[in-house]
Amino acid sequence: MEKIETSDEDLVAAADEALKSFAEGLERLHIESGAPSLRQIEKREGRRTISAAAISEALNGKRLPSLDFVLELVRRLTANDDVAGRRWHEKWIKTKSAQKKAAMARKRVKAASAATAGVLAPAPHLLVPPPSAAAGVDSSDTGERLDEVRREAMRWATSHVAAAAVLVDEAMKQADRIKQVALEEAERTRISAEVRRVRSMELQESARELREEASELREEALELRNRALADERLAKQTLAEARLEAGALVRADQEEALRLLNPTTDQPTEEPIPINSPSFTVPDLSDISWADKLRALHAYRAEIRRGLEGTAWED
Known part of the structure; x- marks a missing residue:
């Protein structure tokens, strides 16, 4: 039975973190270039065609895009900056390497899970009835056979319990990662809603001030x-x-x-004075x-x- 390496979960977590960091870097570069719309980036001239949907997936970290896609996107956001292109080339190589290691770790985890699929099933040899003394078998042989069966049962139980414990631990770690992602997404949603609420209140206050000013002017x-x-x-x-x-x-x-x-005078005159x-x-x-x-x-x-x-x- 193939055992799960203790570093497999760390490799998977490192790959997820590398992809997240890579997407955040692209998002930061998009903002630093003036945050053009995805349609504007799509319509810019370049060496190859890139779609707005693919750009959205790359910025959101849904998957790691191809190297050619990343270099083309960086060229369109940085106006053909060769230094930035080389820097993002190195980042893509590191992220891709982490993803390959994580893929191998997932395969080992999957193989171990398949090997421990029958953890709760009883061992077949435990279902064989022990030899009976009435059948003409020596009692000392019977005791040795029973001791061997017990040791085999203990080894079988120990190995399966250990594998089950590893799977449970991996499941708990995966659940914690999912929970952490959900909490971060919920926090981002809450912050976005708070920003929209504050902006709405500011707009309402501005509208009220404008109405008061208009009333005063009237x-x-x-x-x-x-x-x-x-x-x-x-x-x-x-x-x-x-x-x-x-x-x-x-x-x-x-x-x-x-x-x-x-x-007029008291003496009459024929002509005016x-x-x-x-x-x-x-x-x-x-x-x-x-x-x-x-x-x-x-x-x-x-x-x-x-x-x-x-x-x-x-x-």
Whole structure:
């Protein structure tokens, strides 16, 4: 019976760890090159064709890709860096060597498992009844035969129990590795979910701040609109009052000018009293702006005052 080497499980674990490290290195190289999409890597020019599905398997560590595939992927991620290509060539050789050793170890484990498939089956020679003294066999021979059967049974049980213990130990180690992988995957999933949750909360907070800012801007716009409407109403009211006041001033000045130009006296006269000043004409204020009207009105009043100061009245 072929025995299981004590280092077989270590070889298998080392191969698994080498493949995991190799995949993590490729993933790190992918991130350092800017994390292009798998389709972008597939469409880049190269010496051979590589598919997005094969790239995904290599990055996830599902299996060790061929050397040509690895070198082509490294060339596309590093822009044909020869130093990086040689470095990954050496990494691939080490990983492949570890996998070959693990394959041989698995074969030895499988052979030992097949050899111990009948652990619980009784040894065939134990089912043979011991020789009987009644059949004419010497009792001393019978005792020796029984002792031999017992020793053979002990050797058989010891070897099978040892093999069974090795298989149980290997199964427990394999279960521990599976459990560890499951825990690591669960931890990665939890971290990814936590990152997505935090990102979602940040986006929600940003959206809330934007809504508040938009609400403040709407309120400010409404306030400015109300102020503009109030200012417009006040301007219209002020303009109307100014027009009324200007019209009243124009009428008053015109009446005063007419009264000064045509004064009334107690002695009747056939002709109006002459005024030693230039003839006054009331300006036409119908087709000019209100500002020009006010300026013309003030000039008109000043001209009247200057004329009255130099006027001589005859008896």
